[in-house]
Amino acid sequence: MQQRHPLNTIALYLTVLVTCGLLLFPIYWMVVTALQPASNLRAYPPQFWPADPQWNVFADLLAKHPFMLWFSNTILIAFATMTISLAVSILAAYALSRFRLRGGQGLGLFILTSKMLPATLLIIPLFAIFRSTGLVGSLWSVVIAQATLIVPFCTWMLKGYFDTMPPELEQAALVDGCSPLGTIFRIVLPVAAPGLAATALYAFVVSWSDFLFGRTFLTTNDESWTLQMGIASLKGEFVTEWNVIMAGSIMASIPIIIVYLFLERFLVGGLAAGSEK
Amino acid sequence: MIPTIDFSAPRHRAKFGYLLLAPAVLLMAVIIVYPILLSVSISMQDVRIARIGDSGEPWTLENYQWLFGSGETWHALWVTFKLVAVVGGLSVIIGFATAMLVNQKFRGRAAARLFVALPWAVPEVVATVIWAWMLDSSFGLVNWVLLTSGLVSEPIAFGSNPTAAFAAVCFVMIWKGYPLMSIMLLAGLQSIPEEQYQAAKVDGAGVWQRFWYITLPNMLPVVGVTMVMTTLWVFRDFAIIHVLTQGGPLGATTTLSILTFEQSFEFFRMGQGAAVGVLTMVLCAIISRALVGRMAKSVH
Secondary structure, eight states: OOOOOHHHHHHHHHHHHHHHHHHHHHHHHHHHHHHSOGGGGGOSSOOSSOSSOOTTHHHHHHHHSOHHHHHHHHHHHHHHHHHHHHHHHHHHHHHHHHOOOTTHHHHHHHHHHHTTOOHHHHHHHHHHHHHHHTOTTSHHHHHHHHHHHHHHHHHHHHHHHHHTSOTHHHHHHHHTTOOHHHHIIIIIHHHTHHHHHHHHHHHHHHHHHOOHHHHHHOOSOGGGOOHHHHHHHHHTSSSOOHHHHHHHHHHHHHHHHHHHHHHHHHHHHHHHHHHHO | OOOOOOTTSGGGHHHHHHHHHHHHHHHHIIIIIHHHHHHHHHHTSOOSSOOSSOOOOOOOOHHHHHHHHSHHHHHHHHHHHHHHHHHHHHHHHHHHHHHHHHTSOOTTHHHHHHHHTGGGGSOHHHHHHHHHHHTOTTTOHHHHHHHHTTSOSSOOOTTTOHHHHHHHHHHHHHHHHHHHHHHHHHHHHHTSOHHHHHHHHHTTOOHHHHIIIIIHHHHHHHHHHHHHHHHHHHHHOOHHHHHHTTTOSTTTTOOHHHHHHIIIIISOOHHHHHHHHHHHHHHHHHHHHHHHHHHHTTTO
16 A cells, blocks of 8 residues: 555544544533533533533432333343344244245245334334233333334344355254254354344344334333433423433433444444345 | 154255244234234224224225325425435435545544444434434524524524424434444445556546546445435434424424324324325335345345
């Protein structure tokens, strides 16, 4: 590679810094707003640096709202959705990738199409079903509803990943007397770990960020809400306490931002494998 | 004794495959296929609050008469298309520019790649409340910037002015939508063979010529896929608009998704809501044909 002119290098770094600064400014503003004393939020000109950070805003938030319940509801839903979707998708994706089954192609197309269903349509029949089965208000209603979108996506993503793996290893294991199911668990899954991580991450993030399903199925009382519903409800209050909302927003986004920072490499590879092919 | 089947025997291989598929097929039949059929049947009945089983209502097409006869549907369709055009156009530009930027070779590139797509990980509701605060008509930062730079003489009321509210929805959607574009376009850029650029350099092609004759033609298919994905997302998204403007003011931000929800869960006219939803589903199916056509090649 030829040497770049020093001035060009400086220009490149400046461009990168300014671009990231501008694009990530809303995240910075969320943190600054949360830490400002409430009186500063109406200051003119705006305060760009929290000179006197108010850490008790988090205590305020926990005292005024059932925030810990929202947090644990969200975690329960996200883990249940992730586990169920992954278990079902792994088996289906493996079958679609390795076997030439009658109807397999049709099923693949169906999975692909159902990724594109509008969720606002699905909630109407699902609401009818949950009402008749008494699931409205239960966290399971949200888990089941999320599976409608997440299972197709995970299956497709994992199939793309399995397709890139050579089948020779499994054949060798089968010849050596390993059972077909044992082959999947002992040979395929360990090798596919990065793809599994990406898929699990995707399922977790989508489930964590859900608003529509919670908003539709969990309206009975605020103790069964998810984080996203809680934050949306804070915005709707008569007097909007922006510092409290932003403190809640920080807590609602930090877990998935951390997950993203650690697993981004896998995610990019997985998304590219799952969507481009 | 239960007869055991040796699934590793070649003639039983297919059975094992079907067994693996069974949970997914069953699950999808119950939570996707049945609900779709149910929603089509709800859309053809005069139902206020839907339940399963025979509602005793006669089959009717009046929901569809309302759907195509009322101005609401056409207005929502128009809003949706405007949103697709603005959000799709601008987020592909930002996505492409950021992907090109972090595709350069420089120290710290890995970190830059990580940060440039970070808004992807921010939940939609959180992104929306941050922007709602920045766009606040009295104390919002955006209005302060616009006022001090002299671009406007009085603060913009993003909550009550229809055009401004539409712009506000666009801001949030672009901010949430460009990272995925950036991620996918970067993957596309990386798959362009380096030799093409070197050959062009040898032939004396400048930076712009290389971009125009190598980068763009190679990237067109990926750009197409990302555009379709963004279009489908804008068509179906609910959280951003619902939290930011609730479809208002005066329906200026009521997309098909918002109209579906409004009819079904605010006015409790689930028959009409389902009709709007079925229309949305058909439109999404038509749009996604472009995508499915490309992807279906890899089904087998």
